[in-house]
Amino acid sequence: MVNAAGKFGPYTGWDTRVLAGRGPTGAELVRSRIALRVRLGSVAPGDRLPDAGVLAEELGISEITVRRALEAMCQDGLLDRRRGRAGGTFVATDWDAVVAVMYDAEEAAALDAFHLLLECGLVAHAAGELTGELPGELPGGPLDGPLDGLRALVQEMDLTDDPAQLLELETRFHLDLAQALGGAGIREFAADLLGRQCLLGPAPAPAHVRARNRCHADLLDELARGAMDPAVRAVKAHRHAGPR
Numbered sequence: 001m002v003n004a005a006g007k008f009g010p011y012t013g014w015d016t017r018v019l020a021g022r023g024p025t026g027a028e029l030v031r032s033r034i035a036l037r038v039r040l041g042s043v044a045p046g047d048r049l050p051d052a053g054v055l056a057e058e059l060g061i062s063e064i065t066v067r068r069a070l071e072a073m074c075q076d077g078l079l080d081r082r083r084g085r086a087g088g089t090f091v092a093t094d095w096d097a098v099v100a101v102m103y104d105a106e107e108a109a110a111l112d113a114f115h116l117l118l119e120c121g122l123v124a125h126a127a128g129e130l131t132g133e134l135p136g137e138l139p140g141g142p143l144d145g146p147l148d149g150l151r152a153l154v155q156e157m158d159l160t161d162d163p164a165q166l167l168e169l170e171t172r173f174h175l176d177l178a179q180a181l182g183g184a185g186i187r188e189f190a191a192d193l194l195g196r197q198c199l200l201g202p203a204p205a206p207a208h209v210r211a212r213n214r215c216h217a218d219l220l221d222e223l224a225r226g227a228m229d230p231a232v233r234a235v236k237a238h239r240h241a242g243p244r
């Protein structure tokens with residue numbers, strides 16, 4: 001789980017340092033993974049985080065690195081340390097407001113562009129290998145396999161009225177897409193990107209996320225048909241999708 005430098009997470013198959021120039025440092029990993037957990041609703045503002053030792057084991061980095069990263073996040077106002085019997089490290093109750101102040105348009109745009117490249121590459125990489133249908137069978141049939149879970153997410157997004165759940169499902173879609181097209185190591189890599197994005201400014205408005213969900217549906221249809229160019233177009237359209 002922990003490499004010689006004790007710096008990188010429990011990645012398998014892919015060395016993310018090759019993909020991104022370098023992998024995240026331990027502190028960046030802690031930040032991005034906590035941000036991702038808040039986005040995915042596994043911890044909420046005001047909730048107590050697991051102990052540093054537990055986080056260290058989950059992330060495959062040293063406990064001292066986790067403690068330092070948590071301390072830095074406390075100083076930034078993202079986390080809140082409370083002493084005493086009911087003490088521990090908590091997600092700040094005003095998490096969203098603190099994140100909104102951290103807005104960095106340039107870094108957000110760079111990460112967004114990189115994520116787009118990753119997904120275009122994954123679509124090309126997986127083109128023609130995901131269909132699973134027998135000849136004559138309609139897309140979405142019983143052998144559709146890796147895309148079924150993604151279709152279910154698109155449907156859930158269409159049905160929810162809760163903005164937080166909409167954002168959670170939007171993020172989950174892209175994590176699961178990375179997994180379906182690239183495997184577990186690429187999911188970890190996408191988690192790094194998406195977690196960092198969560199900290200660079202306010203989340204997209206519900207109307208934008210709904211518009212993006214149409215691109216998700218188009219993408220899955222094209223992937224099921226094995227149509228690479230239209231699938232790549234759907235990935236690109238997602239980036240600019242907005243309410244019309």
Ligand SMILES: [Zn+2]
Nearest residue numbers: 170173212238
């Ligand atoms: Zn999306």
